[in-house]
Amino acid sequence: MARPVLKWAGGKRRLRFEIDKLLPPDHAGRNYHEPFFGGGALFFHLEPRGGSINDVNERLIRFYKVVRELPQELIEEVNRYEYGKERYYELRTRFNEGELEPVEEAAIFLYLNKTGYNGLYRVNSKNKFNVPFGRYKKPAIVHPGRIIRASELFRRFEIYCERFTYIKEVAEEGDLVYLDPPYLPKSDTADFTAYSKLGFGFDDHLMLRDLCLELDEKGVYFIQSNSFVEPIMDAYRGTEFKIHTVEASRAINRVISDRGRIPEVLITNIPNV
Numbered sequence: 183m184a185r186p187v188l189k190w191a192g193g194k195r196r197l198r199f200e201i202d203k204l205l206p207p208d209h210a211g212r213n214y215h216e217p218f219f220g221g222g223a224l225f226f227h228l229e230p231r232g233g234s235i236n237d238v239n240e241r242l243i244r245f246y247k248v249v250r251e252l253p254q255e256l257i258e259e260v261n262r263y264e265y266g267k268e269r270y271y272e273l274r275t276r277f278n279e280g281e282l283e284p285v286e287e288a289a290i291f292l293y294l295n296k297t298g299y300n301g302l303y304r305v306n307s308k309n310k311f312n313v314p315f316g317r318y319k320k321p322a323i324v325h326p327g328r329i330i331r332a333s334e335l336f337r338r339f340e341i342y343c344e345r346f347t348y349i350k351e352v353a354e355e356g357d358l359v360y361l362d363p364p365y366l367p368k369s370d371t372a373d374f375t376a377y378s379k380l381g382f383g384f385d386d387h388l389m390l391r392d393l394c395l396e397l398d399e400k401g402v403y404f405i406q407s408n409s410f411v412e413p414i415m416d417a418y419r420g421t422e423f424k425i426h427t428v429e430a431s432r433a434i435n436r437v438i439s440d441r442g443r444i445p446e447v448l449i450t451n452i453p454n455v
Protein backbone atom coordinates (compact mmCIF):
# COMPACT_ATOMS: atom_id res chain seq x y z
CA MET A 183 0.00 0.00 0.00
CA ALA A 184 1.88 3.06 -1.24
CA ARG A 185 1.12 6.69 -0.43
CA PRO A 186 0.39 9.57 -2.84
CA VAL A 187 3.23 11.93 -3.65
CA LEU A 188 1.09 15.08 -3.83
CA LYS A 189 -1.82 16.69 -2.01
CA TRP A 190 -4.69 17.02 -4.47
CA ALA A 191 -8.09 18.68 -4.28
CA GLY A 192 -10.76 16.03 -4.47
CA GLY A 193 -8.22 13.35 -3.56
CA LYS A 194 -9.97 10.09 -2.81
CA ARG A 195 -7.83 8.54 -0.10
CA ARG A 196 -10.77 8.66 2.28
CA LEU A 197 -12.91 6.61 -0.16
CA ARG A 198 -10.38 3.85 -0.68
CA PHE A 199 -11.98 1.32 1.65
CA GLU A 200 -15.46 1.99 0.24
CA ILE A 201 -14.06 1.39 -3.23
CA ASP A 202 -12.25 -1.77 -2.08
CA LYS A 203 -15.62 -3.31 -1.25
CA LEU A 204 -16.76 -2.98 -4.87
CA LEU A 205 -13.66 -4.36 -6.58
CA PRO A 206 -13.79 -7.81 -8.19
CA PRO A 207 -11.86 -10.37 -6.09
CA ASP A 208 -9.38 -10.88 -8.93
CA HIS A 209 -8.66 -7.17 -9.44
CA ALA A 210 -4.93 -7.53 -8.77
CA GLY A 211 -4.66 -9.61 -11.92
CA ARG A 212 -6.34 -7.02 -14.14
CA ASN A 213 -4.90 -4.04 -15.94
CA TYR A 214 -5.92 -0.76 -14.35
CA HIS A 215 -6.52 2.71 -15.82
CA GLU A 216 -7.10 6.05 -14.14
CA PRO A 217 -8.15 8.79 -16.63
CA PHE A 218 -8.59 11.56 -14.00
CA PHE A 219 -5.43 10.82 -12.05
CA GLY A 220 -4.85 13.97 -9.94
CA GLY A 221 -3.05 12.72 -6.82
CA GLY A 222 -3.91 9.11 -7.67
CA ALA A 223 -4.96 8.07 -4.16
CA LEU A 224 -6.64 4.86 -5.30
CA PHE A 225 -3.77 3.95 -7.60
CA PHE A 226 -1.26 4.18 -4.76
CA HIS A 227 -3.57 2.26 -2.47
CA LEU A 228 -3.98 -0.59 -4.97
CA GLU A 229 -0.50 -0.68 -6.52
CA PRO A 230 -1.91 -2.19 -9.73
CA ARG A 231 0.14 -4.39 -12.03
CA GLY A 232 -0.02 -2.23 -15.18
CA GLY A 233 -2.19 -0.11 -17.46
CA SER A 234 -2.41 3.65 -17.90
CA ILE A 235 -2.78 6.87 -15.98
CA ASN A 236 -3.89 10.20 -17.42
CA ASP A 237 -4.70 13.77 -16.50
CA VAL A 238 -5.43 16.81 -18.62
CA ASN A 239 -3.12 18.95 -16.42
CA GLU A 240 0.14 19.20 -18.36
CA ARG A 241 2.35 20.31 -15.49
CA LEU A 242 1.03 17.52 -13.31
CA ILE A 243 1.82 14.95 -15.97
CA ARG A 244 5.27 16.39 -16.63
CA PHE A 245 5.85 16.10 -12.87
CA TYR A 246 4.88 12.42 -12.80
CA LYS A 247 7.13 11.69 -15.77
CA VAL A 248 10.07 13.11 -13.85
CA VAL A 249 9.05 11.01 -10.81
CA ARG A 250 9.14 7.96 -13.06
CA GLU A 251 12.39 8.71 -14.90
CA LEU A 252 14.54 10.74 -12.48
CA PRO A 253 13.34 10.20 -8.89
CA GLN A 254 16.73 10.66 -7.25
CA GLU A 255 17.49 13.87 -9.12
CA LEU A 256 14.06 15.20 -8.17
CA ILE A 257 14.60 14.47 -4.47
CA GLU A 258 18.01 16.15 -4.50
CA GLU A 259 16.68 19.23 -6.26
CA VAL A 260 13.74 19.77 -3.87
CA ASN A 261 16.03 19.31 -0.89
CA ARG A 262 17.92 22.42 -2.03
CA TYR A 263 14.89 24.67 -1.44
CA GLU A 264 14.53 25.93 2.11
CA TYR A 265 11.07 26.57 3.52
CA GLY A 266 9.79 30.13 3.83
CA LYS A 267 7.38 32.71 2.48
CA GLU A 268 9.89 34.69 0.43
CA ARG A 269 11.33 31.57 -1.09
CA TYR A 270 7.79 30.39 -1.93
CA TYR A 271 6.97 33.51 -3.96
CA GLU A 272 10.37 33.50 -5.62
CA LEU A 273 9.91 29.90 -6.74
CA ARG A 274 6.31 30.56 -7.79
CA THR A 275 7.51 33.39 -10.07
CA ARG A 276 10.24 31.21 -11.51
CA PHE A 277 7.69 28.44 -12.12
CA ASN A 278 5.40 30.83 -13.99
CA GLU A 279 8.01 32.68 -15.98
CA GLY A 280 10.78 30.32 -16.83
CA GLU A 281 11.22 27.74 -19.51
CA LEU A 282 12.49 25.29 -16.93
CA GLU A 283 14.35 22.03 -17.25
CA PRO A 284 12.07 19.08 -16.37
CA VAL A 285 13.73 18.26 -13.02
CA GLU A 286 13.65 21.86 -11.80
CA GLU A 287 10.06 22.34 -12.93
CA ALA A 288 9.00 19.13 -11.16
CA ALA A 289 10.89 20.06 -7.99
CA ILE A 290 9.22 23.48 -7.82
CA PHE A 291 5.86 21.85 -8.56
CA LEU A 292 6.32 19.56 -5.55
CA TYR A 293 7.52 22.41 -3.32
CA LEU A 294 4.54 24.62 -4.23
CA ASN A 295 2.16 21.71 -3.71
CA LYS A 296 3.45 21.00 -0.20
CA THR A 297 3.86 24.58 0.96
CA GLY A 298 1.06 26.42 -0.86
CA TYR A 299 -2.36 27.08 0.60
CA ASN A 300 -4.22 23.79 1.12
CA GLY A 301 -2.16 22.00 -1.54
CA LEU A 302 -4.35 23.60 -4.18
CA TYR A 303 -3.48 23.70 -7.83
CA ARG A 304 -5.11 26.82 -9.25
CA VAL A 305 -4.19 28.92 -12.25
CA ASN A 306 -5.46 32.22 -13.65
CA SER A 307 -6.72 32.75 -17.19
CA LYS A 308 -3.12 32.92 -18.42
CA ASN A 309 -2.33 29.55 -16.89
CA LYS A 310 -0.19 31.19 -14.19
CA PHE A 311 -0.17 29.32 -10.89
CA ASN A 312 -1.60 31.76 -8.34
CA VAL A 313 -2.04 29.88 -5.04
CA PRO A 314 -0.78 31.89 -2.01
CA PHE A 315 1.74 30.71 0.58
CA GLY A 316 0.22 28.15 2.97
CA ARG A 317 1.71 29.30 6.30
CA TYR A 318 2.41 25.82 7.60
CA LYS A 319 4.63 25.46 10.66
CA LYS A 320 6.92 22.72 9.44
CA PRO A 321 5.61 21.06 6.30
CA ALA A 322 7.16 17.82 5.08
CA ILE A 323 8.07 18.71 1.51
CA VAL A 324 9.81 15.56 0.29
CA HIS A 325 9.04 11.98 1.23
CA PRO A 326 11.88 10.19 -0.59
CA GLY A 327 10.38 6.74 0.03
CA ARG A 328 7.10 7.71 -1.57
CA ILE A 329 8.80 9.16 -4.61
CA ILE A 330 10.95 6.08 -5.13
CA ARG A 331 7.95 3.77 -4.77
CA ALA A 332 5.88 5.92 -7.15
CA SER A 333 8.71 5.74 -9.65
CA GLU A 334 8.74 1.94 -9.49
CA LEU A 335 4.96 1.73 -9.90
CA PHE A 336 4.88 4.22 -12.80
CA ARG A 337 7.36 2.10 -14.73
CA ARG A 338 4.58 -0.42 -15.27
CA PHE A 339 2.26 2.27 -16.68
CA GLU A 340 1.69 4.38 -19.75
CA ILE A 341 1.36 8.04 -18.74
CA TYR A 342 -0.90 10.23 -20.91
CA CYS A 343 -1.89 13.88 -20.94
CA GLU A 344 -5.18 13.74 -22.84
CA ARG A 345 -8.84 14.30 -22.26
CA PHE A 346 -10.46 11.34 -20.47
CA THR A 347 -11.89 9.91 -23.71
CA TYR A 348 -8.42 8.52 -24.56
CA ILE A 349 -9.52 5.51 -22.53
CA LYS A 350 -11.77 4.33 -25.38
CA GLU A 351 -8.64 3.48 -27.36
CA VAL A 352 -6.70 2.02 -24.48
CA ALA A 353 -8.95 -0.10 -22.21
CA GLU A 354 -9.43 -3.72 -23.19
CA GLU A 355 -11.91 -6.39 -22.18
CA GLY A 356 -11.31 -7.48 -18.57
CA ASP A 357 -9.54 -4.25 -17.58
CA LEU A 358 -10.56 -2.10 -14.62
CA VAL A 359 -11.06 1.69 -14.87
CA TYR A 360 -11.46 4.14 -11.99
CA LEU A 361 -13.09 7.43 -13.02
CA ASP A 362 -12.95 10.40 -10.67
CA PRO A 363 -14.09 13.48 -12.60
CA PRO A 364 -14.32 17.00 -11.17
CA TYR A 365 -17.71 17.02 -9.47
CA LEU A 366 -20.61 19.17 -10.56
CA PRO A 367 -20.66 22.17 -8.22
CA LYS A 368 -23.57 22.37 -5.79
CA SER A 369 -23.79 26.03 -6.65
CA ASP A 370 -21.56 28.48 -8.43
CA THR A 371 -20.03 29.76 -5.20
CA ALA A 372 -19.11 26.27 -4.11
CA ASP A 373 -17.53 25.69 -7.50
CA PHE A 374 -14.27 23.85 -7.47
CA THR A 375 -13.54 23.03 -11.06
CA ALA A 376 -10.40 25.12 -11.34
CA TYR A 377 -8.11 22.11 -11.80
CA SER A 378 -7.45 23.20 -15.36
CA LYS A 379 -8.31 26.00 -17.71
CA LEU A 380 -10.84 23.75 -19.39
CA GLY A 381 -13.35 23.25 -16.59
CA PHE A 382 -15.71 20.29 -16.52
CA GLY A 383 -19.39 20.94 -17.12
CA PHE A 384 -22.59 18.93 -17.32
CA ASP A 385 -21.96 18.12 -21.01
CA ASP A 386 -18.71 16.49 -19.98
CA HIS A 387 -20.58 14.44 -17.39
CA LEU A 388 -22.99 13.25 -20.09
CA MET A 389 -20.04 12.34 -22.30
CA LEU A 390 -18.60 10.43 -19.35
CA ARG A 391 -21.90 8.56 -18.88
CA ASP A 392 -21.80 7.55 -22.58
CA LEU A 393 -18.20 6.45 -22.13
CA CYS A 394 -19.27 4.21 -19.22
CA LEU A 395 -21.89 2.63 -21.47
CA GLU A 396 -19.21 1.96 -24.10
CA LEU A 397 -16.82 0.48 -21.53
CA ASP A 398 -19.60 -1.76 -20.26
CA GLU A 399 -20.39 -2.91 -23.80
CA LYS A 400 -16.72 -3.78 -24.29
CA GLY A 401 -16.52 -5.88 -21.10
CA VAL A 402 -14.42 -3.35 -19.17
CA TYR A 403 -15.18 -2.93 -15.46
CA PHE A 404 -15.46 0.63 -14.18
CA ILE A 405 -16.05 2.46 -10.91
CA GLN A 406 -16.88 6.14 -11.03
CA SER A 407 -17.11 8.49 -8.05
CA ASN A 408 -19.41 11.48 -8.30
CA SER A 409 -21.51 13.76 -6.14
CA PHE A 410 -25.03 12.78 -5.11
CA VAL A 411 -26.90 15.49 -7.02
CA GLU A 412 -30.09 15.33 -9.08
CA PRO A 413 -28.60 15.95 -12.56
CA ILE A 414 -26.09 13.13 -12.11
CA MET A 415 -28.74 10.75 -10.78
CA ASP A 416 -30.99 11.63 -13.74
CA ALA A 417 -28.15 10.95 -16.16
CA TYR A 418 -27.76 7.40 -14.84
CA ARG A 419 -31.44 6.57 -14.52
CA GLY A 420 -32.21 4.08 -17.24
CA THR A 421 -28.77 2.48 -17.14
CA GLU A 422 -28.28 -0.84 -15.37
CA PHE A 423 -25.33 0.40 -13.36
CA LYS A 424 -25.33 0.10 -9.59
CA ILE A 425 -25.21 3.30 -7.57
CA HIS A 426 -23.87 3.18 -4.01
CA THR A 427 -24.07 6.23 -1.77
CA VAL A 428 -21.17 7.07 0.51
CA GLU A 429 -20.76 9.85 3.03
CA ALA A 430 -17.38 11.52 2.97
CA SER A 431 -15.97 14.69 4.35
CA ARG A 432 -14.34 17.01 1.87
CA ALA A 433 -11.43 19.04 3.12
CA ILE A 434 -11.23 21.59 0.32
CA ASN A 435 -14.30 23.71 -0.15
CA ARG A 436 -14.49 27.45 -0.35
CA VAL A 437 -17.85 27.71 1.39
CA ILE A 438 -17.08 27.05 5.02
CA SER A 439 -20.67 26.09 5.88
CA ASP A 440 -20.44 23.38 3.23
CA ARG A 441 -17.50 21.70 4.93
CA GLY A 442 -18.32 18.39 6.46
CA ARG A 443 -20.20 15.48 5.16
CA ILE A 444 -21.27 15.67 1.57
CA PRO A 445 -22.95 12.62 0.10
CA GLU A 446 -21.16 11.07 -2.83
CA VAL A 447 -21.94 8.11 -5.04
CA LEU A 448 -19.96 5.27 -6.53
CA ILE A 449 -21.38 4.14 -9.86
CA THR A 450 -20.25 0.78 -11.20
CA ASN A 451 -20.95 -2.09 -13.57
CA ILE A 452 -19.06 -4.61 -11.42
CA PRO A 453 -21.41 -7.39 -10.32
CA ASN A 454 -21.82 -8.02 -6.58
CA VAL A 455 -19.92 -11.00 -5.33
Ligand SMILES: C[S@@+](CC[C@H](N)C(=O)[O-])C[C@H]1O[C@@H](n2cnc3c(N)ncnc32)[C@H](O)[C@@H]1O
Binds near residue numbers: 218237239380381
Ligand atom coordinates in the same frame (compact mmCIF):
# COMPACT_ATOMS: atom_id res chain seq x y z
C1 LIG B 1 -11.29 14.91 -8.59
S1 LIG B 1 -9.70 15.12 -9.33
C2 LIG B 1 -9.03 13.49 -9.23
C3 LIG B 1 -8.53 13.21 -7.85
C4 LIG B 1 -7.85 11.86 -7.72
N1 LIG B 1 -8.77 10.77 -7.80
C5 LIG B 1 -7.07 11.78 -6.41
O1 LIG B 1 -7.27 10.83 -5.62
O2 LIG B 1 -6.26 12.67 -6.15
C6 LIG B 1 -10.08 15.28 -11.04
C7 LIG B 1 -8.87 15.39 -11.98
O3 LIG B 1 -9.37 15.38 -13.33
C8 LIG B 1 -8.55 16.21 -14.15
N2 LIG B 1 -9.37 16.59 -15.31
C9 LIG B 1 -10.24 17.61 -15.43
N3 LIG B 1 -10.83 17.59 -16.64
C10 LIG B 1 -10.33 16.51 -17.30
C11 LIG B 1 -10.56 15.92 -18.59
N4 LIG B 1 -11.43 16.46 -19.43
N5 LIG B 1 -9.89 14.81 -18.91
C12 LIG B 1 -8.98 14.26 -18.05
N6 LIG B 1 -8.72 14.76 -16.82
C13 LIG B 1 -9.39 15.87 -16.45
C14 LIG B 1 -8.15 17.35 -13.22
O4 LIG B 1 -6.93 17.93 -13.65
C15 LIG B 1 -8.05 16.66 -11.84
O5 LIG B 1 -6.72 16.31 -11.54
